[in-house]
Amino acid sequence: MSGAPHVLVVNAGSSSLKYSLVDATTGASPGGGLVERISEQVGTVIHEGPEGEVRIEGAVADHEAAFALALAAFEEHGPSLAAYDVVAVGHRAVHGGDRFSAPVRVTDEVCRAIEDLVPLAPLHNPANLEGIAGARALFPDLPHVAVFDTAFHQSLPEHAWTYAVPRSWASEHAIRRYGFHGTSFSFVSRAAAELLGKPLEETNLIVAHLGNGASITAVRGGASVETSMGMTPLEGLVMGTRSGDVDPALHAHLHRELGLSLDEIDTELNRNSGLKGLAGENDFREVLRMRTDGDEGACLAFDVYCHRLRKYVGAYYAVLGRVDAVVFTGGVGENAAPVRAESLAGLAELGITVDAERNAAPNGEPRAISPDGSRVAVLVVPTDEEWEIARQAVEVIGAS
Ligand code: ADP
Numbered sequence: 113m114s115g116a117p118h119v120l121v122v123n124a125g126s127s128s129l130k131y132s133l134v135d136a137t138t139g140a141s142p143g144g145g146l147v148e149r150i151s152e153q154v155g156t157v158i159h160e161g162p163e164g165e166v167r168i169e170g171a172v173a174d175h176e177a178a179f180a181l182a183l184a185a186f187e188e189h190g191p192s193l194a195a196y197d198v199v200a201v202g203h204r205a206v207h208g209g210d211r212f213s214a215p216v217r218v219t220d221e222v223c224r225a226i227e228d229l230v231p232l233a234p235l236h237n238p239a240n241l242e243g244i245a246g247a248r249a250l251f252p253d254l255p256h257v258a259v260f261d262t263a264f265h266q267s268l269p270e271h272a273w274t275y276a277v278p279r280s281w282a283s284e285h286a287i288r289r290y291g292f293h294g295t296s297f298s299f300v301s302r303a304a305a306e307l308l309g310k311p312l313e314e315t316n317l318i319v320a321h322l323g324n325g326a327s328i329t330a331v332r333g334g335a336s337v338e339t340s341m342g343m344t345p346l347e348g349l350v351m352g353t354r355s356g357d358v359d360p361a362l363h364a365h366l367h368r369e370l371g372l373s374l375d376e377i378d379t380e381l382n383r384n385s386g387l388k389g390l391a392g393e394n395d396f397r398e399v400l401r402m403r404t405d406g407d408e409g410a411c412l413a414f415d416v417y418c419h420r421l422r423k424y425v426g427a428y429y430a431v432l433g434r435v436d437a438v439v440f441t442g443g444v445g446e447n448a449a450p451v452r453a454e455s456l457a458g459l460a461e462l463g464i465t466v467d468a469e470r471n472a473a474p475n476g477e478p479r480a481i482s483p484d485g486s487r488v489a490v491l492v493v494p495t496d497e498e499w500e501i502a503r504q505a506v507e508v509i510g511a512s
Contacts, residue, residue: 118196119502120251123204124243126235127151129178132498133186133196135192136506139499142191147178159185162433169432175246183250201247202505203257203297204497205240207233208260209286215504216227218244219505226258232286232343257505265293267335271424272431275342289347291339293321293328296441299500300493301331304439307478307491313437318428320421321449321495324352324394328421330428338431340424346382350417351423357420387413396444396451414450421455430463438464446494452481456490463487 116135120142123130123178131495144160155172158165159182166189170180186193203218209229216222216231223241231235240258248256265273272284273289281287300319304313312334320328326349330338340348340356350356358381366372388394390413391402402410429435440452456466463486470481475492482490 117199117506119200119202119505120193120247120254121202121204121488121498121505122243122247123245124175126239126242129175129182129243129246131179131182133191133193133198134202134498134501134502136230136499138197139502141497141498142196143186145182145185147172147182150175150178155181157181157185159189161186161190175242176249177246179246179250195397198254199504200509201249201251201254202501203240203244203247203256203258205244205258205260206236206262206292207290208258208262208266209290210266210288212258212260212263213266214507215257215259217508218248218258222258228445232290237272255505255509257508259501259504261292261294262290265291265297265329265336265339268339269335272338287343289339289342291327291336292341292345293325293327293329295322295334295497295500295504297329297331297336297339297496298504299497300439300441300495301334303478303493304491305334307480307493308436308489310436316432316434317433317437317439318425318432319439319441320349320425320445321442322349322421322440322444322448325354326351326356326442326444328424328428330431332432336372338428350413350420351386353379353383353386353388355381355389369413386438387417390416396448400448400450414454418451418454421451422459425455425459425464426462435463435488437491439491439493441493441495446476446492452490452492464490466490 116137116398119134119136121132121134127150129147132141133351134141134429143161145157147155147157148173149155154169157168168185170181196299207229209232211225224239226237233404297319301317302312304317306314318329319331325345327339327341329336341479346354348356363377366377387399391399391410393399399410403414444451453471465486466480467481467483478490480489
């Protein structure tokens with residue numbers, strides 16, 4: 113048996129389940145996979161292990177059945193879970209409201225609290241609960257830990273999380289900024305401070321997590337003090353299919369003028385806006401390719417995306433007062449050099465410069481892309497949310 117503590121990291125969606133065995137010390141994963149089409153007649157597991165990728169079909173009536181299939185995949189195709197010191201199951205949980213400011217060991221009471229938060233995350237929290245219930249049924253002897261996407265942002269000061277709306281909306285209906293991607297911001301902030309060679313407690317960072325969803329956070333001394341996503345993940349930056357910031361009066365206007373229902377508007381802003389709305393394509397690689405070919409929509413989408421990002425960098429610079437580094441992460445942030453160059457162009461007066469050669473060099477490692485000696489470093493730090501969940505799970509069970 114490998115003595116290093118390992119965590120089975122789980123990310124449950126409504127019809128899918130991602131699972132990964134993760135070494136909490138190194139982040140290495142000897143195996144994992146994805147179960148798709150849960151609750152349809154035949155589901156699929158795409159399992160990665162020592163034999164490479166294998167596809168298995170089977171009945172996955174619910175999340176418990178999906179776990180059973182994943183376990184069978186581990187047994188038949190490896191790696192054998194018995195060969196590892198599996199100390200916990202770590203669950204990604206989306207919305208912890210203002211109830212959870214840190215990861216917690218899962219109990220029936222914690223499950224009830226996640227259930228109470230369903231109105232804030234009607235798609236995600238029920239799926240997370242299904243995943244937790246399924247995993248607890250199959251691994252009754254292991255501790256289960258829930259790691260919330262919102263928890264990292266519970267350090268926001270009141271003036272940053274408060275919307276300027278009637279106060280009773282916040283006190284009676286929990287309407288406020290929560291922020292998301294917290295697991296990633298936590299991981300990337302620590303890694304960035306390490307790269308800078310500064311204690312995290314003395315480091316001020318602007319971290320842009322740019323994936324399919326995208327958000328940006330001002331981190332002072334390791335704590336989130338402002339973040340662009342709000343009560344839901346719709347607010348803030350331009351994303352793959354989400355609009356990010358719009359005038360809140362848009363809803364009333366669209367309802368009055370186009371006769372759209374609130375649900376229809378919600379769907380349009382979440383699913384058919386952002387890059388997809390402007391360029392007809394939500395995959396950033398494709399947007400970049402179309403832009404190179406001179407496609408007008410893709411050029412506009414790129415410009416709007418970078419302009420919004422630049423606007424937030426400026427705002428968060430002002431929030432922090434002093435910035436040690438601007439950090440890019442996520443599929444777009446880690447790979448799309450033109451986004452990094454364009455969103456930070458012309459900011460030398462603020463001490464922010466991107467070195468063109470460093471920016472263009474492909475490299476999967478955490479690295480600086482600013483010239484040596486820059487007042488504000490510009491960093492690219494690949495995120496690893498699964499490792500962060502494993503690490504936090506081990507910390508929680510160590511403490512409890
Ligand atoms: P998620 O938010 O689902 O975790 P990722 O962080 O994996 O997503 O980011 C996905 C986005 O990253 C997609 O828009 C994809 O096109 C983009 N991306 C991935 N690789 C590249 C690349 N080499 N250049 C530009 N964009 C990329």
